[in-house]
Amino acid sequence: MKLKERHFTSLNQYDRMDAFLAFFENMPTTYKLGWVFLCLIISWGLEGFIPLIRFDYRKWKHAGVNLIFLSTSMVINLLFTIATVAIFVFTREYEFGFLYWVDLPVWMELLFSIMLLDFIAQYVAHYLLHRVKWMWRFHMVHHSDTKVDATTGTRHHPGDYILRECFALGAIVISGMPLAYYLVYRICSILFTYFTHANIHLPGWLDRTISLVFITPNMHQFLHHFERPWTDTIFGFFFSFWYRLFGTLVYDDPKKIRYGLDVLDDHRDEDVMYQFKVPFDKSIKTDY
Secondary structure (H helix, E strand, O other), X not given: OOHHHOOOOOOOOOOHHHHHHHHHHOOOHHHHHHHHHHHHHHHHHHHHHOEXXXXXXXXXXXXXXXXXXXXXXXXXXXXXXXXXXXXXXXXXXXXXXHHHHOOOOHHHHHHHHHHHHHHHHHHHHHHHHHHOHHHHHHHHHHHOOOOOOHHHHHOOOHHHHHHHHHHHHHHHHHHOOOHHHHHHHHHHHHHHHHHHHOOEOXXXXXXXXXXXXXXXXXXXXXXXXXOOOHHHOOOOOOEOHHHHHHOOOOOOOHHHOOEOOOOOOHHHOOOHHHHHHHHHOOOOOOOO
16 A cells, blocks of 8 residues: 555554654644744744844844734634645545656655645745735735844735645645645744744855755845845745756845835834735835
């Protein structure tokens, strides 16, 4: 029986790889929440010791604003759980998707699934969020933060988050991946969310080495520059080779960056109601 058709309930039945995947499929919600806060706490700690930029701001107030957006994303995530489960049932019942039509080792299936999710749900979705006018209006809220730190990774307007989730569901249908693979991706995405947005300074040699494969904080900061074309550069989430492949790589001194958006009022980046209304305010220019 193929791995994608198994339900991981007994850790003693399978090899190490199956046991690893079983852990993620059976992970309690408390563990997932714990992972979120652990990644956030570690990122915050690093920001205090090795900051890239020394902001003069009230860190807790700034975090509170961004965590409000996180709470809306969590509610949406709960609603999307129903759709996600239905899609997994569909692909399993009808053996639909690429992974049902090929026979690959489990580790290769997992890597393929994570790469596909990163490409479709992150790079492609993010590219369109920048290029399609009405989608960009929702995504502007993420870029409006003038003090980018770890919590900025959770700053998504509900409309922005819903669009991203739809692309993720599309990747699941295309691949036919099992639930365990998707959960591994989601757990990894939490780590990358905080790590890539963290206001931390990495030595140049270390950052450049890591950036050969993965997105780094120095690399990702260019996406948050206040004006184009830098704003339209780093679209992926995990892997950096998408940028080299599609010619959207930008790498320079991150201290040149000024955060925010040139078409928004910087002084209202912590005004929650203003931010929720940004996509619907026709007086705001979109540079299109």
